[in-house]
């Protein structure tokens with residue numbers, strides 16, 4: 001056992017954290033626990049700037065299940081922060097399917113898909129999704145993030161162009177950077193701006209990929225998928241949509257934005273997630289047989305990262321059954337959403353629409369502006385019994401910090417009313433209303 005360094009001053013300037021650190025030192029006194037060394041001092045300095053800005057956070061711990069009411073950090077709260085739109089995270093049929101799959105096939109797949117890790121159940125899930133989405137084929141990735149990043153990066157080369165909405169998800173941005181293609185960003189939902197760029201590059205030899213989120217995750221507005229698909233057709237571009245927040249939410253039985261806009265066959269690449277409304281984990285790409293076969297050969301997260309445990313695939317198959325057979329869940333989701341939005345606006349909250357896109361989906365931001373004030377509001381809401389996460393820069397633009405709320409089909413009217421009561425009372429205490 002080596003000596004324990006007592007100087008924690010290079011760890012942080014915050015007295016409170018230093019105290020925590022001392023306690024950790026005591027509990028770990030039997031071992032020489034590695035400390036933050038000077039090599040990583042720049043990270044400590046960065047963390048201090050987050051603390052000064054009031055945006056430093058600790059992770060809240062969920063102690064029971066992801067439900068409309070649940071327990072975080074020992075406190076029972078109404079939950080307006082999860083993506084569990086349809087309550088599938090703990091649906092008994094999904095749980096049963098997962099348990100059965102573990103009994104039948106074990107807990108892990110043991111390899112990447114292309115080597116030895118493709119189980120029959122992985123193929124069944126892909127076939128199920130392809131049929132549901134009315135496309136030729138589907139490939140499932142370990143997450144929506146890897147589906148986007150792996151696809152965008154692999155289908156283009158450095159001569160090509162990516163036309164991307166300025167508010168597209170980080171996984172699209174990372175995929176675009178990895179692709180080495182030239183990235184052109186158009187103003188949010190600005191189809192005319194996208195067309196201007198297409199005209200500017202009309203004589204360039206490269207391929208053009210237009211890409212938008214189906215539903216934007218921070219504002220809850222819907223991407224102009226139909227109009228962008230028409231542009232792609234006019235200019236011979238490839239059309240791609242990321243339906244992470246539209247999967248299970250928009251379109252018939254939650255088939256997504258392509259179904260919502262009825263542009264079947266006009267979107268070449270449809271990405272969806274299995275991690276949000278579907279209740280489990282994963283991402284998928286839907287399209288032509290050749291697109292999917294190509295991704296089997298070239299998408300790096302598919303080639304170099306192990307496939308889902310069979311239980312995850314089984315869970316997702318059961319979830320698509322629910323989407324097909326229990327459409328009332330989606331109806332309840334939208335009814336709750338309409339009621340909550342109407343009441344929020346009625347109370348005088350800024351829920352977007354002025355200098356910020358207006359939400360059209362179960363994601364409703366409450367725009368506060370300043371990061372610190374937003375985080376203080378979120379903390380006060382939590383103390384009052386409401387879990388509603390504050391989101392600040394760099395996740396959203398500076399000055400547009402917000403509380404992001406997400407409604408689910410499982411919230412009761414009484415829970416929604418109580419949420420509204422907590423929101424208004426707390427906002428008045430903090431002079432937000």
Ligand SMILES: *Cc1c(COP(=O)(O)O)cnc(C)c1O
Pocket residue numbers: 143144145146148169171213215217242244245273274275276281282283
């Ligand atoms: C959540 C999200 C993703 C990532 O999906 P995961 O399955 O959680 O990795 C991708 N795109 C958008 C727009 C998202 O909101």
